Amino acid sequence: MPRWQLTPTSPLSVGIALPDRVVTNEELCETLNTSPGWIERKTGIRERRYLSDGETITDLAEESARKAVRQAGLSMRDIDVLVVTCSSPEWVMPSLGVLLADRLGIETPRIVDITQHACASVVYAVYTASCLLQEPDVHNALVVCAEGPSRATDPTDRVVRVFFGDAAGATVLTKTPGSDxxxxxxxxxxxxxxxxxxxxxxxxxxxxxxxxxxxxxxxxxxxxxxxxxxxxxxxxxxxxxxxxxxxxxxxxxxxxxxxxxxxxxxxxxxxxxxxxxxxxxxxxxxxxxxxxxxxxxxxxxxxxxxxxxxxxxxxxxxxxxxxxxxxxxxxxxxxxxx
Incomplete structure (x- = not known):
């Protein structure tokens, strides 16, 4: 597959955001026909985070984005590209990317929503952002991946329910000097x-x-x-x-x-x-x-x-x-x- 031969890009920072609610295997087993030991033995998962009432996926996306931009040593006005991925948004329309840009104070018109790439979305989002960073006067991209699968899984389905948790992650990509x-x-x-x-x-x-x-x-x-x-x-x-x-x-x-x-x-x-x-x-x-x-x-x-x-x-x-x-x-x- 292709070697990257354009202007190189690289992540500067990563920020993550997690709901406060911790859901253990023991709690899941109160309503699912399985055992905590079986879940951990088969999946390696001991606990996960779930959004609580009043918490939104957009809130998680915003928190992770603010952390990533802060850690990168940048301000929101330095962001030239915003790529947002989510397979479980609260709204199909309006755009999560546009809503997030408004919350963050990002004014770029280069906003892309990736909605159907599921668990592979971050790879495609970083690739897309790297392509957009090839424009001469574009320097920094913010990639935000937010998911709330706890709200998209059947509470009675032990096959699917045990795997998923809610979270958001964000990274700032920047053009880099040299070949790195x-x-x-x-x-x-x-x-x-x-x-x-x-x-x-x-x-x-x-x-x-x-x-x-x-x-x-x-x-x-x-x-x-x-x-x-x-x-x-x-x-x-x-x-x-x-x-x-x-x-x-x-x-x-x-x-x-x-x-x-x-x-x-x-x-x-x-x-x-x-x-x-x-x-x-x-x-x-x-x-x-x-x-x-x-x-x-x-x-x-x-x-x-x-x-x-x-x-x-x-x-x-x-x-x-x-x-x-x-x-x-x-x-x-x-x-x-x-």
Whole structure:
């Protein structure tokens, strides 16, 4: 896949925002027909965060964005591009990106909403922002990924409900001097209905008496997801490192989609990566959808594996299926709040 041959871009900072409400496996098992031990054994997840009444996905998006811009040492007037991703917004219209720009005081007309890339959205968002940063007078982009899957999953579905948590992540990308920054990218897709969330147009035209009516909740076929993720993501990571001219042992850290811990461990083993180099947040945050690679990047930076001179790789797969990977050589330390 392509090596990045345009003006390099690189993340300056990462900010994350989490709801206050912590939901343990024990709490889930009060209403689900399963056990806390089974959930942790199968998924590696001990707890996750849920939005409470009165909290919104837009609130999380705003908080993460403010943290990222502050840590980057910039002001909102320095943001030239805003790319926002969310598969579970409160509103289909108006644009979450436009609402967020208004809250933050960002005046750029370059606002892009990515709404159907699900858990792969951060890879596509960073790629899109990097393309927009090629304009001569455009210097800084803010990418915000916010998700509230707790409100899109059936409270009685133990197969899906146990995995997901709510969160937002944001990163500031900037043009970089020299050749460091984004080295290569890999993107791919293969259509599949095995992870799906029906839209209002489909739901509203259903016959309520039809027993086969489409559910308003997120549906997921676990074995298909496992097969697709364990096949596509390792190949994508191998392709992006090859395009970047980077050996696996030269990568300081991996920020992967946090679907579940067992899946991450399997992907790391397939690629030949020591888990010590792989950031993990799924154990305490669950699968936070499109935000999850940014929570992993935040953890990498906090652990000192995203410093100037380091090579890092980002990889994700989402419903659709869509997948992708990015490889950076960092010209700066990625800054995060302690």
């Amino acid at each position: 920054g984004l080295l290569a990218y890999d993107l791919g897709n293969s259509p599949s209905p095995q992870v799906a969330l029906a839209g209002t147009a489909l739901l509203n035209r259903q016959d309520p008496a039809d027993e086969s009516a489409v559910t308003p909740y997120l549906t997921m076929d676990g074995p298909t997801v496992w097969q697709e993720a364990t096949t596509r993501v390792p190949k994508s990571l191998a392709a992006v490192l090859d395009a970047a001219g980077v050996e696996i042992e030269d990568v300081a850290g991996f920020a992967l989609h946090q679907a579940n811990l067992r899946l991450i461990e399997h992907i790391a083993g397939s690629v030949g990566v020591d888990m010590a180099k792989v950031a993990v947040t799924v154990d305490t945050l669950g699968n936070t959808g499109g935000a999850s690679p940014l929570t992993a990047l935040w953890r990498l930076a906090g652990n000192g594996r995203a410093a100037a001179g380091d090579v890092i790789a980002v990889g994700a797969i989402g419903a659709g299926f869509m997948w992708g990977s990015l490889c950076f050589r960092l010209p700066y330390d990625i800054r995060v709040e302690a």
